[in-house]
Amino acid sequence: MYLLELIKHSYFCKLHRLLNITKSNVDYNGVYHGKYLCFEAKSTKSLTLPWNNFKKYQLEYLENAFYLNAISFVIIYFSQHNAFFLEPV
Template sequence: MLTNMRFWFLVRINYHLPNINFFMENFIKKEKQLVFPNFFLFLPKSEKKLNMLYMNHKNRGMFLEKIINNTIEFYCANGIGIFHKKNLDISFKAVSKDLAVNDAFIFKKSTVDYYGIYKGIFVAFEAKSTNENVLNLKQIPEHQLSYLQKIREHFGCAFFIIFFKQLEKFYIVSIDKINLSWKSIPVAFLQKEGFEIPLTYPGIIDFIGYIDQMI
């Protein structure tokens, strides 16, 4: 049963993703089995849109984070790259014996949502969601923009992954393409200067191939 599901997953990747050659080289030619994190649900073949399955989640604001977390766990489990979700730097002032936090504060501002290593290159990116057809740059704090720019200055890879809820589409765009004097980033701009990332079974957005084009 599991073998059939893995085969179907590869077929789905072949249908959706532009970087299928990466998977062919690493997992088929080398006869290496894919490792799926425990939270992946193996669903039977269906013509239903996968994104609608996830969009029914009660907390729609957590949708993009959940999908990216699924994706980076898949990458780490299969030796494709190492990526981590960066948590807020919090200082705990008072913690009870039962480990309940009674007093805490944010120690310093977070840089970006995610960071990692891919092909020996440091990668940092920020994930944003919007209900509009544009992303207001006010949603991105100045210190985050500055951090991503510095990563590029030191030859790292820095980009945004943006989810447009109404369109149900994901885009990836390099920090180099963003004009910081703009008030917003329209989806029409991303269609020309960025890349759309399909949501594929079992709930990942495979952005590795797009990083290859940016480094």
């Protein structure tokens, strides 16, 4: 079991270097059924969510992860409607 964890750790360290992580990146990144998963979560009290609520590096991270075959998406919560939306990258 330890060897498997070591291999996963090594793989994800390489993935993080490929994604050029220098800042705090997105709200979550991890593994789901053996596949890298990352997402950013935002909430708003208004009816829309302006793009400037996202940092450029967050969107770039999600896009780069997607191109490296990761599961990447944005979760948006609209409090006026008490509704969550999942938007794939």
